[in-house]
Amino acid sequence: MFDIGFSELILIALVALIVIGPERLPKVARTAGHLLGRLQRYVNDVKADINREMQLDELKRLQQQVEQSAREMELSVNKELTTVEETLNQPFKALSQDGAAEPHAPAEHSGAPAEAGAAAQSDTDLGQEAGAARKSG
Template structure:
């Protein structure tokens, strides 16, 4: 961490023994050890917090990618469904158009034959009516 060799550490210990004295040196060494431990724990906490934040950012990026992929899949499925629905609705409309003439009530065939025959009989009846003497006098009037 500090890149201190053993000889440098031994020199610092000798200077501390001379400056502090043999009575206070163990107490100071213990205090320095506790402070160094706290500093290491604090550095580890900071590193872990940074790592968690980086992991959280990566997870959020992954989440966004997954949401984009899900939206893409959803839109392609919707497009596929729409391409299937359009011809299907056209086919249903065509079937409905085919059933419309069948659903409407039609006149019986005999009635249509009678209607077709009526104008002919009415025209045929006119000359016959004119040929009778009563009708001939009415026609002259």
């Protein structure tokens, strides 16, 4: 970190011994060690925070890409669905247009069953009259 060699460290220790004195040197060394430990923990915490933020940014970018892909896929599926629906509905549209062009044809067909029903009704009436004549006769 500071690129200090062993000989430089011995020189710093001798200067500290002379300046601080032998009685206070152990206390000062302990305090300096604690402060250095705090500094290292603080630097490590800052590094970890920066790494977390970078990972969070990467995750956000990835999430945006996934959401964009999902939107594109949804649009593609909706487009294909619309195309398929139009393809399937074309025969029904053609039939409804043909039916609208010939409105009289269904009316003629609807009259024929009514006439057949009336004829059947008259036959049953005749059958009832014949049965009544036999009973009375």
